[in-house]
Amino acid sequence: MKYNFCPTCKSDVAINEEGYLACVNSTCNFVHYENPTPVVAAVIEYKDGNVLLAHNAAWPPKIFALVTGFLEKHEHPELAVLREVKEEVGLDAEIKGFLGHYSFKKMNQIIMAYHVYSDGEIQLNDPEIDEVKIVPFEKVKTWTSGTGEALKKFLESRGYTPEVISFGSKS
Numbered sequence: 001m002k003y004n005f006c007p008t009c010k011s012d013v014a015i016n017e018e019g020y021l022a023c024v025n026s027t028c029n030f031v032h033y034e035n036p037t038p039v040v041a042a043v044i045e046y047k048d049g050n051v052l053l054a055h056n057a058a059w060p061p062k063i064f065a066l067v068t069g070f071l072e073k074h075e076h077p078e079l080a081v082l083r084e085v086k087e088e089v090g091l092d093a094e095i096k097g098f099l100g101h102y103s104f105k106k107m108n109q110i111i112m113a114y115h116v117y118s119d120g121e122i123q124l125n126d127p128e129i130d131e132v133k134i135v136p137f138e139k140v141k142t143w144t145s146g147t148g149e150a151l152k153k154f155l156e157s158r159g160y161t162p163e164v165i166s167f168g169s170k171s
């Protein structure tokens with residue numbers, strides 16, 4: 001979001017002493033803090049010894065990544081990640097662990113990554129995800145952004161040292 005004038009009182013905006021874009025009207029409190037957006041991500045362990053990776057319909061072919069999503073209002077991240085897994089790949093999953101927080105600077109997001117497990121039946125009902133692949137732990141490659149780091153941490157916890165590839169900005 002970019003502001004050319006104050007969204008509250010329509011005055012001009014300027015960089016304030018703390019370095020934030022803020023309203024110049026001294027009676028108005030508007031400051032554009034640009035707080036990061038929280039996002040949940042799921043490393044889905046699918047049946048024993050595999051990771052499920054998903055392809056977003058908007059991405060170039062052959063790019064598979066974690067299931068991610070925004071939290072709904074007041075939603076706990078653990079419930080959000082299980083909801084996203086259910087919505088995007090149709091699986092009833094369970095939380096196995098928390099993999100940490102990761103920054104995705106390009107999108108100003110803070111990613112909360114979970115290890116979840118499911119052995120259910122995959123159903124692609126959400127048009128956002130058009131393909132998945134099931135990859136044995138020893139063949140999973142990770143990537144150089146927040147969710148890739150979360151996947152790498154998971155694999156390392158299982159004793160694997162994954163190859164890290166670079167496919168640009170996708171998380």
Ligand SMILES: [Zn+2]
Nearest residue numbers: 006009023028
């Ligand atoms: Zn203002």
